[in-house]
Amino acid sequence: MSSQKLSQNIKDKLIQKTLQHKLKKAENSGNGIASLLKSTTSKQAKANRFDQHPGYQQMQIIKNGAASLGIESPFFRTHEGVAGATSVINGKEVINYASYNYLGLSGHPKVNQAAVDAIEQYGTSVSASRIVSGERPIHQALEAKLAHMYEVDDALAFVSGHATNVTTIGYLFGAKDLIIHDEYIHNSSIVGAQLSGAKRLSFPHNDLDALEALLAEKRHQFERVLIVVEGLYSMDGDHPDLARLVEIKQQHYAFLMVDEAHSFGILGDSGKGLRELYQVAGKDVDIWMGTLSKTMSGCGGYIAGESALIEHLRYMAPGFLYSVGMPAPIAAAALASLEVMEQEPERIHQLMHISKYFLDTAKSLGFNTGESTGIAVIPIILGSSVTAAKASAALFEKGINVQPILYPAVPEQSARLRFFLSCEHTEAQVRETLVLLKTLI
CATH class of the missing domain: 3.90.1150.10 (Aspartate Aminotransferase, domain 1)
Structure with missing residues (x-):
């Protein structure tokens, strides 16, 4: 008998002995095979009910x-x-x-009128993903304005703020990469990191010494590294030191992503966000992210950065490629909000x-x-x-x-x-x- 067959025979005997042990244990408890099968069926039936889901039960408690x-x-x-x-x-x-509604722009007459005008010209839906036939001039105007505000090459608008982070992080990074984020980072960035398959580590809130220590210890083990922070944390109302973050990312050859969902339109003398507050060039940050639902009075999200990043996402990011384009009235409202922000x-x-x-x-x-x-x-x-x-x-x-x-x-x-x-x-x-x-x- 070959060693391969002998090895398989040993495995079969071990499996058989394990099964016999379980059945004997069930019989000794007075339950027997029927009880074991009944217990298994009961567990399966329970798992097949939404009212038995752990999350739902916790919510009810x-x-x-x-x-x-x-x-x-x-x-x-x-x-x-x-x-x-x-x-x-x-x-x-x-x-x-x-x-x-930080700047009171949702409901502003100019913003409302821009949305009404867009409805009259384009309707309430663009009725397709943008790559197919959902592209409208108002999308391009909004993205050009966002890129101008950040002083970067280009920008891309998504129909969901949460999905913006999920699809961008989830698509751009993979199993050979490391994603390091502030412990208070938004759920959307965590879900994106999980989707990517990259190694994920967090550092204590706004503790950039801890971030540096993590990078010194771990950077060499990974191909690409992404640092993710928020411009203004929505639970605590504080922000990170962007100038130092730029120094850290440059020193360790990492990408830096700043989620400006709550900081754009808020921080800086003219509302241009964290970079204006710290007098940092827009191109010193690799990935700018923000939402259109706060100061821009709409719904959705955006990514701004270099042309290679935006073109890549425009053609390949699943959350953009396979989603319907942003409704024109929403894009128009966001664009009008940016204009009013500058005017007032x-x-x-x-x-x-x-x-x-x-x-x-x-x-x-x-x-x-x-x-x-x-x-x-x-x-x-x-x-x-x-x-x-x-x-x-x-x-x-x-x-x-x-x-x-x-x-x-x-x-x-x-x-x-x-x-x-x-x-x-x-x-x-x-x-x-x-x-x-x-x-x-």
């Missing part, structure tokens, strides 16, 4: 726990008009801190003023605002999910709409109320809100 404490759900509240510094919910006007810089200056007023007032009242730099996004950390949920509900009863951020979205000790500021908020609204909150906790 949280929901039932809130109900037992008498806390009304703060989610999916229906706004009946434009959501800016104020909004109408359930027929009642409220002071609104739950929308990222006082909106940015007013946002800076009201954000600073909010931060200073909150601190004077003894609130914990974490690491927020005091521009557009300011948390008030309450340290308990129950406290945060109750405070949100109590404020809503008094006509103030602010969302609680609860565990597991943040650690329990970091549970908070998250305030999105608009340039249209007034000092009176801010003071009323914070004084009232002080009486509630």
Whole structure:
């Protein structure tokens, strides 16, 4: 008998003995083969029910726990008009801190008219992926304007902000690569990294010494390395040191990607984002990403950078290639928002003023605002999910709409109320809100 056959015989005997052991164990427990089969069938049946999915069950536990404490759900509240510094919910006007209409451009007459004009010329859908027959002049105008704002070669607009990160990171990087990101990075970047198959590591929030140490230890093991950070972190309202990040990426021959979903239109004297704040050239960052749903009053995302990057994504990125083109009215609204932003810089200056007023007032009242730099996004950390949920509900009863951020979205000790500021908020609204909150906790 050959050694190969002998080896297979040994494997077969081992498998047989293992199976006999399992069956004997089942018989000794009084269950027997029938019980074992019944148990297996039961598990399969349970796994075939959506109401038994672990995620759904966890959601129900949280929901039932809130109900037992008498806390009304703060989610999916229906706004009946434009959501800016104020909004109408359930027929009642409220002071609104739950929308990222930072510059008040969603609902601006020029932005609305641009969308209406685009509907009349192009309809409500381009009815195809852009590479097939969905391309419209308004797409090209928007992308040229974005590239101009970043002072880079070109830009590409996607129909979804989340999908922009998923498809860009997921497509460009692979199993031989390393993706290092801030521990607070958005879910879309994490999903993109997972899709890519690259090795993924995180570093402590805004700790660039830790990032450097990781690169010194790991860089030589990988072909390409991508560093991913956000321009303004939407949970904490702080930002990284872009100038140092550029130095780090150059030293270690890495790509740098900056997600400007919340920072473009917000940071810098004219709202050009993190690069303007740090006086960094647009071409010093390899991949600029942003969304059209904040200061640009639309929906979708974009990538801006060198021509080789954008042309590559335009022809090959699955999330662009196989998705319908952005509706023309959305592209028109975003383009008009960029134009108004340039024409009315006082909106940015007013946002800076009201954000600073909010931060200073909150601190004077003894609130914990974490690491927020005091521009557009300011948390008030309450340290308990129950406290945060109750405070949100109590404020809503008094006509103030602010969302609680609860565990597991943040650690329990970091549970908070998250305030999105608009340039249209007034000092009176801010003071009323914070004084009232002080009486509630």
